[in-house]
Amino acid sequence: xxxxxxxxxxxxxxxxxxxxxxxxxxxxxxxxxxxxxxxxxxxxxxxxxxxxxxxxxxxxxxxxxxxxxxxxxxxxxxxxxxxxxxxxxxxxxxxxxxxxxxxxxxxxxxxxxxxxxxxxxxxxxxxxxxxxxxxxxxxxxxxxxxxxxxxxxxxxxxxxxxxxxxxxxxxxxxxxxxxxxxxxxxxxxxxxxxxxxxxxxxxxxxxxxxxxxxxxxxxxxxxxxxxxxxxxxxxxxxxxxxxxxxxxxxxxxxxxxxxxxxxxxxxxxxxxxxxxxxxxxxxxxxxxxxxxxxxxxxxxxxxxxxxxx
Amino acid sequence: xxxxxxxxxxxxxxxxxxxxxxxxxxxxxxxxxxxxxxxxxxxxxxxxxxxxxxxxxxxxxxxxxxxxxxxxxxxxxxxxxxxxxxxxxxxxxxxxxxxxxxxxxxxxxxxxxxxxxxxxxxxxxxxxxxxxxxxxxxxxxxxxxxxxxxxxxxxxxxxxxxxxxxxxxxxxxxxxxxxxxxxxxxxxxxxxxxxxxxxx
Numbered sequence: 001x002x003x004x005x006x007x008x009x010x011x012x013x014x015x016x017x018x019x020x021x022x023x024x025x026x027x028x029x030x031x032x033x034x035x036x037x038x039x040x041x042x043x044x045x046x047x048x049x050x051x052x053x054x055x056x057x058x059x060x061x062x063x064x065x066x067x068x069x070x071x072x073x074x075x076x077x078x079x080x081x082x083x084x085x086x087x088x089x090x091x092x093x094x095x096x097x098x099x100x101x102x103x104x105x106x107x108x109x110x111x112x113x114x115x116x117x118x119x120x121x122x123x124x125x126x127x128x129x130x131x132x133x134x135x136x137x138x139x140x141x142x143x144x145x146x147x148x149x150x151x152x153x154x155x156x157x158x159x160x161x162x163x164x165x166x167x168x169x170x171x172x173x174x175x176x177x178x179x180x181x182x183x184x185x186x187x188x189x190x191x192x193x194x195x196x197x198x199x200x201x202x203x204x205x206x207x208x209x210x211x212x213x214x215x216x217x218x219x220x221x222x223x224x225x226x227x228x229x230x231x232x233x234x235x236x237x238x239x240x241x242x243x244x245x246x247x248x249x250x251x252x253x254x255x256x257x258x259x260x261x262x263x264x265x266x267x268x269x270x271x272x273x274x275x276x277x278x279x280x281x282x283x284x285x286x287x288x289x290x291x292x293x294x295x296x297x298x299x300x301x302x303x304x305x306x307x308x309x
Numbered sequence: 310x311x312x313x314x315x316x317x318x319x320x321x322x323x324x325x326x327x328x329x330x331x332x333x334x335x336x337x338x339x340x341x342x343x344x345x346x347x348x349x350x351x352x353x354x355x356x357x358x359x360x361x362x363x364x365x366x367x368x369x370x371x372x373x374x375x376x377x378x379x380x381x382x383x384x385x386x387x388x389x390x391x392x393x394x395x396x397x398x399x400x401x402x403x404x405x406x407x408x409x410x411x412x413x414x415x416x417x418x419x420x421x422x423x424x425x426x427x428x429x430x431x432x433x434x435x436x437x438x439x440x441x442x443x444x445x446x447x448x449x450x451x452x453x454x455x456x457x458x459x460x461x462x463x464x465x466x467x468x469x470x471x472x473x474x475x476x477x478x479x480x481x482x483x484x485x486x487x488x489x490x491x492x493x494x495x496x497x498x499x500x501x502x503x504x505x506x507x508x509x
Binding site: 016053055117133134187194221 | 349384392396415425436477486
């Protein structure tokens, strides 16, 4: 029977093992970029979704919230205030991406995601929920100062990447596991006949989610049944493949193929694809970011040389 | 929560060295360890889906924790097939002569329902119309529509407008295979006096 101190040491080893901070930086930059794209996509609809004049009644959104209504839109209710709020969030996300004032910017990113999902609960999509989870995880993770605007200004190569604790990455990886496995387990706990008989994708391709719904679907039912089962197997396999060092690129490829395929055949899910790809960065290893940095440096050097010529 | 930046090249070459030293100070390290263990356990427990109808966790403290740390961890996108083949929404106004005019249904400025459809608008209308627990939102939306139309066209419009929803439901594949018809058309109109809708 291990003692408490042994147990804590084991947990400490799992959660505080040192990893290259550039992995955190990659997740931070990608998270901020996708959140910014999401904000840009929300911009034309900001009054529709978040202001008092919009589609969703503020008092009802407040009363539906459980256990409390946490939203900056409790204060920012006019059209002008909503616009100001989105502008400030855009500024915070740019700061987060640049690694300037990282912690306050990450805190605001969390406040923003909790706020808008509470204010417009009826219009929340899958990628809103992914971004909300990751906004918290980015906040409690090391910032990855090595890849930031101040480090870039100081000059490439002057900052040695630090080794930082891996707790944030562990939680991010677990989060990805939850996203995929809960979806699969849910279908096992509450079996859906269309997922079981393989007709799910056929119906899906005929729905108005699909980019090209039409009679062609009826000619490819066999292929779409194969796709229905393949998606379920992929959802089970992706987190495991991503987690194992040797197979992480296969997991990445499988996940990319599945989400890219969904984005091609389904309308307006580009942000879901980008959000999920962002989560995969938590599975990178030191050698991956090393290679990425070398590649970027080579590109910049070549571009610089071409500019000098 | 920041990891300590280890600039020592020897440390840099030996990332496997592990322990709470990776976090500044013993107390923050232990606190972070306890939190991470708790949250990891919470996430692992979240993999098990709740039964339908048990989405509300019931425990306010736990619910607050979920709210602050990223949500309720309900990942049920496309649990079953989407029922609709096509969807459209508009507001129809009848004038004194009985002639009908059409306007958009998206508040605040009554823009048309976006075509091609956008995910956010579709899920919004879908939840407003088809989720029975959200009927209070729908009733409030109808009242807002009436207020907006009244402010634009005068109070005489009350009782002479309706929100018209055109839906095409996907037919069962076995029937579609037989005759090649993919969907059946249905139109319903709603207004504050008839929030449940009337078939047309």
